[in-house]
Amino acid sequence: MVVERKSFWNRKPAWGAAWLSSLLLTFVVPWGERAAAKVTTKSEGSWSVGWQPAKLANGAPLIFQVTTPKRLDSLSGTWLEHEVFFSFDVTSKTWYGIAGVSLGTKPGTYSLQLKGSAGGREISFERKIRIGRAKYPSISVTVSKQFTEPSTEQLQQIKQAKILKRDVFSQVTRQQEWSGPFLSPVNARVSDVFGTRRVFNGETKSVHEGLDYAVPQGTPVSALNAGTVLLAQSLYFEGNCVVLDHGQGLLTLYLHLSEFKVKAGNRVTRGQEIGLSGGTGRATGPHLHIAVRWEGVYLDPAILLKLHLPRSEEQHEK
Numbered sequence: 001m002v003v004e005r006k007s008f009w010n011r012k013p014a015w016g017a018a019w020l021s022s023l024l025l026t027f028v029v030p031w032g033e034r035a036a037a038k039v040t041t042k043s044e045g046s047w048s049v050g051w052q053p054a055k056l057a058n059g060a061p062l063i064f065q066v067t068t069p070k071r072l073d074s075l076s077g078t079w080l081e082h083e084v085f086f087s088f089d090v091t092s093k094t095w096y097g098i099a100g101v102s103l104g105t106k107p108g109t110y111s112l113q114l115k116g117s118a119g120g121r122e123i124s125f126e127r128k129i130r131i132g133r134a135k136y137p138s139i140s141v142t143v144s145k146q147f148t149e150p151s152t153e154q155l156q157q158i159k160q161a162k163i164l165k166r167d168v169f170s171q172v173t174r175q176q177e178w179s180g181p182f183l184s185p186v187n188a189r190v191s192d193v194f195g196t197r198r199v200f201n202g203e204t205k206s207v208h209e210g211l212d213y214a215v216p217q218g219t220p221v222s223a224l225n226a227g228t229v230l231l232a233q234s235l236y237f238e239g240n241c242v243v244l245d246h247g248q249g250l251l252t253l254y255l256h257l258s259e260f261k262v263k264a265g266n267r268v269t270r271g272q273e274i275g276l277s278g279g280t281g282r283a284t285g286p287h288l289h290i291a292v293r294w295e296g297v298y299l300d301p302a303i304l305l306k307l308h309l310p311r312s313e314e315q316h317e318k
C-alpha cells in the first residue's frame with residue numbers, strides 16, 4: 001500500500017519549492033494528515049486547500065480537499081468557470097469536491113474561489129493554483145466509409161443521438177454518489193490512452209477523449225464507482241452505451257458494448273457489472289472505450305483511477 005502511494009506521488013520535480021514540500025510531506029505523513037500538513041505551507045488564515053493529483057495539467061480530473069476555519073453548513077467553489085460541488089466527510093472533517101482541467105486549458109495560474117455558509121453568514125477564500133502542460137500522442141486510424149461520409153438516413157440518426165446526448169449531459173446531480181476510489185472497468189491492457197490525436201484518412205479529425213482497453217467481445221464491464229444509470233442504449237457512434245452519474249457533476253461512459261446489464265434509472269454499486277464489451281458503433285474491432293466527463297469536460301480516466309478518495313459514510317447506509 002505504501003509502495004503504491006509512493007510511486008503515485010513520486011513525480012519528477014517540475015515546479016520547485018511548492019512541489020518539493022508536498023513531496024517531502026508525502027513521505028512523512030499518511031494521507032489523512034497530509035492534507036492538513038500541506039495546508040500549513042499552502043494556505044492563508046485557517047483555511048486549508050489541498051488537491052490530487054499534486055501536479056495539475058490540462059486533461060486531468062482532480063479532487064479538492066478543503067478544511068475551513070469553522071464548521072460550515074455548505075461549501076461551493078468556482079474553478080475554471082465551473083461550479084465545484086463539495087460534500088463533507090465527517091471522519092476527516094474535510095470537504096471533498098471533484099473537478100477537472102479541460103484539455104484546452106493553457107498552462108498558468110488559476111484560482112479556486114470558495115464560498116461557505118455557516119448559520120446564514122457567508123465566508124469566502126481564494127487559492128491560486130498552478131496548471132502545467134501535459135503531452136499527448138498522435139496516431140493514424142482508418143475507419144469505414146459510413147463514418148466519414150454518412151448517408152441522409154445516417155445523418156438523421158447522428159442528429160437524434162446528438163439531441164439525446166445533449167439532454168442526458170445537461171443533467172447535473174450535485175449530490176455525491178461516488179464513494180471511495182474509482183476502479184478499472186476491466187482487468188486488461190490499455191490499448192489507447194486519453195488525449196491521443198486521431199488522424200482519419202490523413203486528416204486530424206478528433207482527439208481521443210477516453211481510455212481504451214483491449215478486451216474481446218463479451219468481457220464483463222464493471223462500474224467505476226457507485227452512481228445512477230443516466231442512459232443505457234444504442235447511439236450511432238458510441239454503439240451500445242452506458243452513462244453513469246456519480247454526482248458532483250461527474251459522469252462515466254462505457255462504449256461499444258455488446259450487451260446491457262443495467263437500465264436507465266438503476267442505482268449501481270462500485271464494481272457492479274453494467275454490460276459486456278463489444279465492437280458496436282464506430283469501432284475498428286471489439287474493445288472497451290471509457291470516458292470521464294465533468295460538467296461537459298472530458299478528462300483522463302487513467303488519472304481518476306489513481307486518486308486516493310474517501311469513502312462516504314452516507315453511501316454505506318443506503
Ligand SMILES: [Zn+2]
Nearest residue numbers: 210211212289
Ligand atoms: Zn476509445
